[in-house]
Amino acid sequence: MLSLHQLRCFLTTYEHRSITAAAEELGYAQPSVSEQIRGLEKTLGVTLFRRVGRGVVPTTVADSLRPHAEATIAAAEDARRAVASVAALETGTIRFGMFGTARLYAGAGLVADVLARHPGVRVELIGQNSTDVQEDLRRGRLEAAMIAVPTVSSEGMQVTPVARDELVYISADPERLQSPVTAQRLAEASLVMPETTWRADDSTRTVLRQMLHETGRNPQTRIEVEDVETAVELVGMGLADSVIPHGAAVQLIPRLAPEAGWVSLRPKQFDTLAIVHRAGATLSPAARLMIELATARIQAIAEPVRPR
Amino acid sequence: MLSLHQLRCFLTTYEHRSITAAAEELGYAQPSVSEQIRGLEKTLGVTLFRRVGRGVVPTTVADSLRPHAEATIAAAEDARRAVASVAALETGTIRFGMFGTARLYAGAGLVADVLARHPGVRVELIGQNSTDVQEDLRRGRLEAAMIAVPTVSSEGMQVTPVARDELVYISADPERLQSPVTAQRLAEASLVMPETTWRADDSTRTVLRQMLHETGRNPQTRIEVEDVETAVELVGMGLADSVIPHGAAVQLIPRLAPEAGWVSLRPKQFDTLAIVHRAGATLSPAARLMIELATARIQAIAEPVRPR
């Protein structure tokens, strides 16, 4: 079986025209190098050196092998360097999960932070939807993610809350913003809600479901759309009201629905923004970096939660 | 220590997303491949796969390593193929020693024979002078050679005679060609001899020295030149006579000295054309090929010697 070690011994011997010298350079005893070369000759089925009195003389086969041996060693060295470079976060790809309001608040800034520190890396911010992120985490495709979760508990997952984000009622009708919205009023409201496709898993909806369930009512939505932006625009047009995270309201209402405003629910409801990864996993330096930067970004916007 | 085996296991596992599948393809038990990958991760200091429930998932580091691992394996495979190709005489260099009349008789034809059979090879016909060829053989730079030797015996060398070549007296004076030339007449002749620089080792001169020594005379040369062609030309101009191998006379006199002719010595003297290589050496296929072809060429021209 051909091995890099054999090729290394071969090259050093070829250059020195001497097994003893090669052994010295490689830090081995002479018979060890001798054995490697004998093994190489055996696996290749050729004679590489003529043993002649003092020293050894390469055959023409050795001449032919040499450049290929060098190329192979160099390729192996390249591989090692490439990995080292990736490990040092100089090159390679950093993949991180981020979904929903977390990405809305911190996505671009987080990428900017990473690129500022590590200009050579590629960054992948994964998260078409909440279910996919959870699935990717579970399947190991994602090492860690920051997502909004309704409750801090998940099968085999370690969930570390970093901030909480109040859910607010938004409306273009100032009347409805005069006082905090109770479950009863919420149940009677005409709502537009985003994340249609993933409604079963959406964090905000889960929170609302719980809130209404406690008062014996079912959630009602008049309009279903995919993204928060569309929902906010519809609210701005006065076609419905909605419930979205406070941070989203702050960012989107001035831009998309200047006429609208927001008010708390009663009792106040919160999404929890948390770092999630597989329980018991040892996180890579890249993942730890992303967690650190993402947490800083999020806590600058949403209300920090200090885990004890 | 990085090894090709580790890289092979890594690649197969990467492709299958499964250690078990990789082990099956590679023909090992699952724990063996597992151990190789663990070893690779240890030497590189990184995590290549996340172990997750059913199967394993490559990390981004593994993504980065993959092309380099493939390149390294490919380079090693190239090396193996290159050597195989050389061993099959499809490519590479065939080096053979050939000096003096042997090259004069058979050099070009031998190269043609080799290239006809093995169009891809390079051929090196080494032999600036007799001493160098012997030295190259002794030092191992040459594996085998065909040269003219005065006697069939040499220190640590295996000498296999393949043909003998009569030494003839050549002259432009028909008078001197009427009868075989004795040692006495030779001692009195005005001679031009080639191979000045290597006169001590030249085969023809050694034979003549012995012949004259037995009659108590010393060899006399009037003119010393480097190559046989010049000597023959000088003979053609009637400036001196010479003693050269019969085959050389046949080839050169019609071309370079049409007025000259030749006659035997008395007693007849011979150069022995022999294959020479280090005693006890195992000859490579290339060397055996050259010996076979060179012998055939030489025996078509000079008088074959069948060794018992």
Added chain:
DNA sequence: TACTGCTCTAGGCTGGGCCTATGCTTTCCC
């Protein structure tokens, strides 16, 4: 001829590499 320098051989030790058996976890399916 004795000495030096280099390779090979011999013999012994250690660890890597491979195996089987088994345990643990996840996944699949009834």
Added chain:
DNA sequence: GGGAAAGCATAGGCCCAGCCTAGAGCAGTA
């Protein structure tokens, strides 16, 4: 929801590769 299946890790044992030291053999050299 519970048992079967699948897949990785661990444990333990065997064997040879790889390394060493010591010494023989041989070529080149003073």
